[in-house]
Amino acid sequence: MAGSGRNALLEVTDLVQSFSQPRGILDRLAGRPVKTVHAVNGVSFDILRGEVFSLVGESGCGKSTTARTVVRLLEPKAGRIVFDGEDITAYSPSRMMPVRKKMQMIFQDPYASLNPRQRIKDIIMEPMLFHRTVSGKEEAESRMLSLLDIVGFRPEQADRYPHQFSGGQRQRIGIARALATNPSFIVADEPVSALDVSIQAQVLNLMMDLRDEFGLSYLFIAHDLSVVRHVTERLGIMYLGFIVEKGDRDSIFGRPLHPYTEALLAAAPTLDREKAAAPLQGDVPSPITLPPGCPFAGRCPRKMEVCDARRPSLLPVEGRMVACHLYGEE
Amino acid sequence: MSEYLLEVRNLQTRFELFRGTVKAVDGVDFTLREGEILGLVGESGGGKSVTGFSLLGLIDPPGRIAAGEVIFRGENLLEKSEEEMRRIRGKEISMIFQDPMTSLNPLQSIGRQIGEMLALHTPLSPADRRKRSIELLREVGIPNPEDRLENYPHQFSGGMRQRVVIAIALAANPKLIIADEPTTALDVTVQAQILALMENLVKRFGSALILITHDLAVVSEMTHRVAVMYCGRVVEEGPTRELVRHPFHPYTKGLLESIPRLSGERSRRLPQIPGMVPSLFDLPPGCSFAPRCGYATDLCRHEAPRMRAVAPGRTVSCHNPVQGGEEAEGHGR
Numbered sequence: 141m142a143g144s145g146r147n148a149l150l151e152v153t154d155l156v157q158s159f160s161q162p163r164g165i166l167d168r169l170a171g172r173p174v175k176t177v178h179a180v181n182g183v184s185f186d187i188l189r190g191e192v193f194s195l196v197g198e199s200g201c202g203k204s205t206t207a208r209t210v211v212r213l214l215e216p217k218a219g220r221i222v223f224d225g226e227d228i229t230a231y232s233p234s235r236m237m238p239v240r241k242k243m244q245m246i247f248q249d250p251y252a253s254l255n256p257r258q259r260i261k262d263i264i265m266e267p268m269l270f271h272r273t274v275s276g277k278e279e280a281e282s283r284m285l286s287l288l289d290i291v292g293f294r295p296e297q298a299d300r301y302p303h304q305f306s307g308g309q310r311q312r313i314g315i316a317r318a319l320a321t322n323p324s325f326i327v328a329d330e331p332v333s334a335l336d337v338s339i340q341a342q343v344l345n346l347m348m349d350l351r352d353e354f355g356l357s358y359l360f361i362a363h364d365l366s367v368v369r370h371v372t373e374r375l376g377i378m379y380l381g382f383i384v385e386k387g388d389r390d391s392i393f394g395r396p397l398h399p400y401t402e403a404l405l406a407a408a409p410t411l412d413r414e415k416a417a418a419p420l421q422g423d424v425p426s427p428i429t430l431p432p433g434c435p436f437a438g439r440c441p442r443k444m445e446v447c448d449a450r451r452p453s454l455l456p457v458e459g460r461m462v463a464c465h466l467y468g469e470e
Numbered sequence: 471m472s473e474y475l476l477e478v479r480n481l482q483t484r485f486e487l488f489r490g491t492v493k494a495v496d497g498v499d500f501t502l503r504e505g506e507i508l509g510l511v512g513e514s515g516g517g518k519s520v521t522g523f524s525l526l527g528l529i530d531p532p533g534r535i536a537a538g539e540v541i542f543r544g545e546n547l548l549e550k551s552e553e554e555m556r557r558i559r560g561k562e563i564s565m566i567f568q569d570p571m572t573s574l575n576p577l578q579s580i581g582r583q584i585g586e587m588l589a590l591h592t593p594l595s596p597a598d599r600r601k602r603s604i605e606l607l608r609e610v611g612i613p614n615p616e617d618r619l620e621n622y623p624h625q626f627s628g629g630m631r632q633r634v635v636i637a638i639a640l641a642a643n644p645k646l647i648i649a650d651e652p653t654t655a656l657d658v659t660v661q662a663q664i665l666a667l668m669e670n671l672v673k674r675f676g677s678a679l680i681l682i683t684h685d686l687a688v689v690s691e692m693t694h695r696v697a698v699m700y701c702g703r704v705v706e707e708g709p710t711r712e713l714v715r716h717p718f719h720p721y722t723k724g725l726l727e728s729i730p731r732l733s734g735e736r737s738r739r740l741p742q743i744p745g746m747v748p749s750l751f752d753l754p755p756g757c758s759f760a761p762r763c764g765y766a767t768d769l770c771r772h773e774a775p776r777m778r779a780v781a782p783g784r785t786v787s788c789h790n791p792v793q794g795g796e797e798a799e800g801h802g803r
Contacts, residue, residue: 198657306746336513336684338743341728345739363658366687370730370740393732407662409687410732411714419662423627 148186148222149325149357150210155183155219157202157209157381161428177427179205181381182219184454187357189324194360194368196404197378200424203361206378207327210359211243212236224324241271241321246347248330250310254302260313261298264288267320287316290353291346308339312346319350329361344371365408369393377401380427380435387460397462400436434465442466474541475678476502476525476646481538483517483524492750494520494533496702499777504645507672507679509689509710512699513725515747518682521699522648525680526563527555543645561591564639568651570631574623580607580634581619584641591642606637611667629660636668643675650682665692686725690714698722701748701758704777708784718780718791720763757789765790 157180163172180202187193195203208214210221212228221229228239244267247253254263264287265280267273274280285295291312302310311331318326328347332340348371350356362368368375369389376386377400385398396402403420422439431437437447446465457467483495495517502508510518523529525540527547540547542563547555559565567573575583584603588594594602600619607615610633623631632652639647649668653661669692672679681693689696690710697707698719706719717723724743730736745762748754754761760770769789777787 198659308746336747337686337725338513338728339746341740341742344730345742348738365658366730366732369732370736403659405732407659408732409658409661409665409685409691411687411690411726411729412731412733419666420659421663423629423660424657 147189149189149191149224150187150359151220151222152186152206152210153184153220153222155180155206155209155221156217157205157214158217175428178430179381179427180209181430183376183378183381183383184219185376185383185386187325187359189357190351190355191374192351192358192360192372194362194372194375195378196362196365196368196375198363198404198424200380200427201378202381202427203378204329207245207329207359207361211240211245211327237271241267241273242323243325243327244318244321244323246311246314246318246326246328246331249334250307250314251302251334253314254310254317256302259299259301260288260293260305263302263313264316264320267317271321273321283320284316287319290319290350291316306339308335308342311335311339311343315343315346315350319354322354323356325357325359327359327361330363331360332367333362333364340367347371365393365405366410377404380424380430382435382463383454383461384436384463385460386454391458391460395458397457397460397467398436398464399440399442399466403439403441434463473503474501475504475506475543477539477541478521478525479539479541481521481524481540482536483520483529483533484536485533487532490751493702493753494750495524498538498699498702498704500697500704500707502646502678502680504678505672505676506695507669507681507693509693509696510680510682510699511684511686511689511696513684513747515701515750516699517702518699519650522565522650522680522682525648526559526565527552557591560587560644561642562644563646563648564642564644566632566635566639566647566649566652568654570628570635570655571623573635574631576623579620579622580626584619584634584638587638587641602641603637606641607634609640609671610634610637611663612637628656629663632656632660632664633667636664636671640671640675640677644677646678646680647672648680648682651684652681653688654683654685661688668692686714686729698725701750701753703758703787705759705788706784706786707777708781712781712784718784718786719759719788720765720790720792721759723792724762757787765792 159177159179161175161177163174183206195206197203209216216229223239261284264284268280268283274283288298332343335343360371372389374388375392376383379400385401396405407419420439425431425438433448433450434452437443444465452463452465452468454461454463455468478498478500481495481498485492485494498521510521512518524535529535535548581603584606585599588599588602603619604615607618612618612630612633653664683689693710696710696713697704700721706722717726727741728743730740743762756772757770757775760766775787775789777785780786780791
């Protein structure tokens with residue numbers, strides 16, 4: 141599955157991320173130990189050039205943390221990140237700078253991710269001027285106008301401020317800003333979940349057109365499975381900081397193997413079905429004390445004895461990778 | 471008493487603002503029978519939440535209910551005094567909101583919050599109230615309800631909190647529950663739990679439910695009938711299955727087609743509705759949807775359509791409804 145032989149733009153291997161919970165003064169006086177949140181626990185995937193790879197899961201599963209660590213907004217605790225042939229795992233902030241312009245982000249909330257005091261043109265020109273991808277103000281201006289045109293704005297709208305635009309328009313401005321430095325890789329963290337359905341389709345179509353036009357690769361983070369099915373070639377399903385199933389779209393949506401993937405697909409409301417299947421019981425366990433066995437064991441309808449005792453590893457099954465004792469040949 | 475539990479006629483709710491008057495709800499009609507689940511669906515700014523609040527008289531200045539009737543069990547709620555409404559809210563009609571964290575009081579144990587509802591609307595003694603609270607928590611699927619009564623909202627997960635909110639809403643055994651985006655803040659597996667729970671309880675308690683949501687997929691799985699709102703008006707109404715399969719209004723059709731599917735064919739591009747929802751300060755003359763509509767004619771741009779019956783049980787407000795309610799097609803089936 142993972143393809144060092146293929147033309148991977150990004151290769152992530154055994155990535156680990158954790159956070160220490162701040163202790164209050166009482167906790168310190170009482171000598172209580174620092175609690176650690178295990179957000180990402182050994183995640184591996186790769187993304188080919190021009191490919192869309194999605195990380196899917198419910199809140200707290202570590203998908204956004206994985207994305208932020210991959211672009212080095214967070215320091216990885218362990219693992220390896222290779223981007224465009226360079227091992228950037230331990231790059232200093234100044235060494236990251238030239239890499240940064242090749243990896244950009246689109247955020248979930250188009251209201252919070254644009255500076256309300258900057259004009260649209262300045263929002264879009266800032267990254268070009270900062271990374272010096274243009275020779276000067278003049279070139280920046282002409283590139284800004286062509287970017288605005290690409291995402292569907294008229295030149296006279298460049299002087300406006302973010303509050304003069306709707307949510308969907310703002311998201312398109314965020315996309316233009318991400319394209320400003322001519323990146324090859326874009327992390328899109330829930331880019332359409334704050335938008336209305338009819339606007340969501342517009343933004344998704346735009347993102348896919350841009351991929352074809354500029355050969356972009358996307359790391360797409362989402363909780364909405366139908367959106368993921370529409371945009372992605374391959375995906376990984378995350379639960380409690382682990383990838384539990386990983387593979388290409390058609391095998392996973394066609395026949396999910398991991399019981400969690402199955403439950404997630406069954407729970408997603410659809411137009412095509414009369415009634416949902418019996419919903420999964422319980423809640424996601426705490427990422428502070430990880431279960432010793434399978435992370436999903438506590439909610440799994442097909443749990444066996446071995447599941448509490450030993451954590452399953454990600455193994456190839458039917459053309460994809462699955463971490464589940466049901467399929468392990470021991 | 472009429473055959474309907476609730477009849478809403480020509481409801482108009484306006485907000486008088488400095489920039490002008492916003493007709494957030496502009497002549498909404500619908501009916502609801504006992505035990506029925508109705509979906510009010512549409513995008514932001516459609517007026518669905520304001521409609522929900524208007525039914526309960528929960529509109530604060532600068533907003534006001536300008537006209538219309540809300541006939542609940544034969545009586546017009548819009549003619550009731552605030553005092554009378556207070557006895558109806560929670561007892562006869564209760565409401566569930568989107569965010570369970572803000573609809574619960576963080577400083578009171580949940581036992582006290584359920585108890586308060588029972589004290590206000592039932593003749594139960596304190597001991598019986600406690601018993602009933604435990605029953606209600608068990609009913610909504612909260613484990614160890616005896617122990618959980620003393621807990622505070624922050625000690626519950628999002629899904630569990632929404633269960634508590636539902637327990638409070640059901641406490642006085644209301645005839646009608648209005649749920650405004652009750653699962654939008656929740657994860658999909660938890661959403662599935664809560665929707666299944668609400669459906670079961672509504673059935674068991676014999677209450678009617680108005681489910682306000684932007685999510686057509688949720689509506690299609692949960693509701694018996696659906697009313698689609700756009701710019702303060704109901705543009706189409708009918709039995710859910712039929713409406714989802716054969717929409718008459720171009721807006722409904724556009725919405726349905728723009729949702730990516732979980733199975734079937736997958737087209738490269740999603741069909742999209744061009745443009746965006748117009749500003750409520752500056753609605754176009756004629757039909758509000760005309761500027762975005764592929765079927766619009768000159769008539770649509772000048773004269774607002776009226777609601778009319780197009781098939782048994784189906785009404786639509788459109789001059790040029792989609793022919794014969796053709797299949798919402800384009801992709802994904």
